[in-house]
Amino acid sequence: MKRILVVEDTKANMYLIGFVMKENGYDMIETTTGEEGVELAVKEMPDMILMDIQLPGIDGIEATRRIRESKADGEIPIAALTSFAMTGDREQALKAGCNGYIEKPIDPKTIMSEIEKFL
Amino acid sequence: MSNNSLLIIDDEESACETLSDIFEDKGFSTATAFTGREAIDKAKQGSFDVALVDIRLPDMDGTEVLVEFTKKYPEMACIIITGNASLQNAVNALDKGAKGYFIKPLVMVEVILRVEELIEKQHLQEELIKHRDHLEELVSERTKELEEKTTQLELANTKLKELDRLKSMFIAGMSHELRTPLNSIIGFTGIILMGMTGELNEEQRKQLTMVQSSANHLLSLINDVIDVSKIEAGKVEIATGTFDVAALTWSVMDSFQVAVAEKKLEMTIDAPKKIEVVSDERRVQQVLVNLIANAVKFTDTGKVAIKVRERAGTVEVSVSDTGIGIKEEDIEKLFKAFGQVPIKGRTKEGTGLGLYLSEKIAELLGDGIRVESKFGKGSVFTFSLPTTGTSG
Numbered sequence: 417m418k419r420i421l422v423v424e425d426t427k428a429n430m431y432l433i434g435f436v437m438k439e440n441g442y443d444m445i446e447t448t449t450g451e452e453g454v455e456l457a458v459k460e461m462p463d464m465i466l467m468d469i470q471l472p473g474i475d476g477i478e479a480t481r482r483i484r485e486s487k488a489d490g491e492i493p494i495a496a497l498t499s500f501a502m503t504g505d506r507e508q509a510l511k512a513g514c515n516g517y518i519e520k521p522i523d524p525k526t527i528m529s530e531i532e533k534f535l
Numbered sequence: 536m537s538n539n540s541l542l543i544i545d546d547e548e549s550a551c552e553t554l555s556d557i558f559e560d561k562g563f564s565t566a567t568a569f570t571g572r573e574a575i576d577k578a579k580q581g582s583f584d585v586a587l588v589d590i591r592l593p594d595m596d597g598t599e600v601l602v603e604f605t606k607k608y609p610e611m612a613c614i615i616i617t618g619n620a621s622l623q624n625a626v627n628a629l630d631k632g633a634k635g636y637f638i639k640p641l642v643m644v645e646v647i648l649r650v651e652e653l654i655e656k657q658h659l660q661e662e663l664i665k666h667r668d669h670l671e672e673l674v675s676e677r678t679k680e681l682e683e684k685t686t687q688l689e690l691a692n693t694k695l696k697e698l699d700r701l702k703s704m705f706i707a708g709m710s711h712e713l714r715t716p717l718n719s720i721i722g723f724t725g726i727i728l729m730g731m732t733g734e735l736n737e738e739q740r741k742q743l744t745m746v747q748s749s750a751n752h753l754l755s756l757i758n759d760v761i762d763v764s765k766i767e768a769g770k771v772e773i774a775t776g777t778f779d780v781a782a783l784t785w786s787v788m789d790s791f792q793v794a795v796a797e798k799k800l801e802m803t804i805d806a807p808k809k810i811e812v813v814s815d816e817r818r819v820q821q822v823l824v825n826l827i828a829n830a831v832k833f834t835d836t837g838k839v840a841i842k843v844r845e846r847a848g849t850v851e852v853s854v855s856d857t858g859i860g861i862k863e864e865d866i867e868k869l870f871k872a873f874g875q876v877p878i879k880g881r882t883k884e885g886t887g888l889g890l891y892l893s894e895k896i897a898e899l900l901g902d903g904i905r906v907e908s909k910f911g912k913g914s915v916f917t918f919s920l921p922t923t924g925t926s927g
């Protein structure tokens with residue numbers, strides 16, 4: 417079973433992603449902070465990371481940078497969760513080491529195929 | 536300040552007294568001096584409007600007193616009085632600054648007239664100076680006031696601009712916050728509609744679809760508001776990259792197939808296979824979507840034609856339609872925020888932000904949007920982007 421780490425501070429979003437993943441047979445590791453996201457990435461070595469950009473504490477960009485800098489990185493694919501109007505976020509996310517981005521609002525119809533692109 | 540004061544200088548005491556009496560009668564204050572020295576001392580102590588100077592003085596020549604006075608007290612008028620008439624003396628005295636010249640025996644009326652005339656002149660002079668000074672004062676006062684006003688206005692202006700920027704930033708931030716809960720609404724509606732939580736009956740599906748489409752509409756409104764406020768705050772980000780604008784146009788057009796079919800319109804595209812441009816793909820897409828959406832929205836019969844063509848270093852994209860058209864006088868309204876042209880018998884669709892935003896974006900990416908339209912016949916909206924070369 418593929419394990420996906422989701423770093424997302426909005427409860428409803430987390431539930432939504434979790435629901436779709438469970439339906440599709442994925443395992444989800446969840447956290448609401450960038451700091452814990454970095455820790456879990458290193459400890460759990462998930463198959464992929466979904467990283468929200470706006471987070472309390474360190475943001476998704478900084479968290480991605482720290483994961484990329486850590487020795488245990490292992491080139492885990494990281495997809496940033498961005499919003500349409502925040503053009504700057506996407507660029508920064510890619511620069512920090514994200515492999516791509518998935519745009520909010522999360523569309524339950526397409527989210528899995530988007531995730532699969534990173535696996 | 537002139538106070539009608541007279542200094543009489545004559546070595547003959549009786550002559551002094553006569554003059555003094557006559558002028559005191561006329562309301563003058565007078566002082567007398569019998570020698571040049573005394574005259575100079577008296578002039579030093581008090582100021583006089585007019586001095587009557589006898590040429591022949593026991594200690595010095597009256598002209599010396601005259602020279603001293605005109606040099607030291609330019610405001611004081613000197614009149615020379617002499618016992619022996621000679622043209623040379625007269626010319627000499629006037630040369631040295633005398634304002635009058637009388638020969639003894641004096642014709643008093645003439646002397647009085649001359650003195651009064653001189654004093655009158657001094658009055659006028661003083662008046663004039665007073666006015667000039669006052670005027671200068673007024674002018675400098677006004678100038679200062681104006682300068683102060685200008686600084687105040689400049690300050691108010693910068694404050695206003697800053698406030699306006701803050702307002703725009705606030706709206707952008709606020710709208711951003713609004714999106715988070717909206718995203719959940721859209722997401723969960725999607726999950727339920729997909730049947731992932733169980734079967735839906737027809738009515739539930741119909742109503743939930745309406746929830747979904749309203750939520751999507753709200754989201755696009757919020758996105759527009761964010762864009763508008765960002766543009767107004769000068770904070771819009773343009774992410775340039777190389778992309779194929781022909782392919783983009785094809786794909787945007789495709790997304791309108793359903794809407795076009797529903798309205799039984801025809802839609803055509805005339806574009807090369809590939810044209811690369813260096814621009815912001817998402818923003819170009821946004822403009823294209825707005826223009827094509829408008830063309831479809833405001834056309835009831837006929838067709839929507841999209842053209843992409845290369846032209847001397849630029850790519851020109853045009854969207855034309857056979858729709859309701861726009862009157863000449865309404866054209867300027869289109870590009871204003873919330874600018875819509877009300878048409879009798881047509882329900883209002885949209886917000887009126889589409890063209891406002893598209894125009895701003897097209898200006899950032901190229902040189903704005905051009906419109907040609909005939910009321911009742913149709914419209915053409917065109918924008919262009921700079922190319923980089925490779926096409927085919």
Ligand SMILES: Nc1ncnc2c1ncn2[C@@H]1O[C@H](COP(=O)(O)OP(=O)(O)OP(=O)(O)O)[C@@H](O)[C@H]1O
Nearest residue numbers: 829830833860869875876885886887888889890891
């Ligand atoms: N192709 C067109 N034909 C006729 N009128 C048009 C066309 N495009 C725009 N207009 C006029 O210009 C107005 C402003 O257009 P704009 O795209 O800004 O707003 P909208 O389409 O009404 O709303 P929104 O785009 O925000 O959903 C429209 O309301 C309409 O009156």
Ligand SMILES: [Mg+2]
Nearest residue numbers: 829885889890
């Ligand atoms: Mg529009």
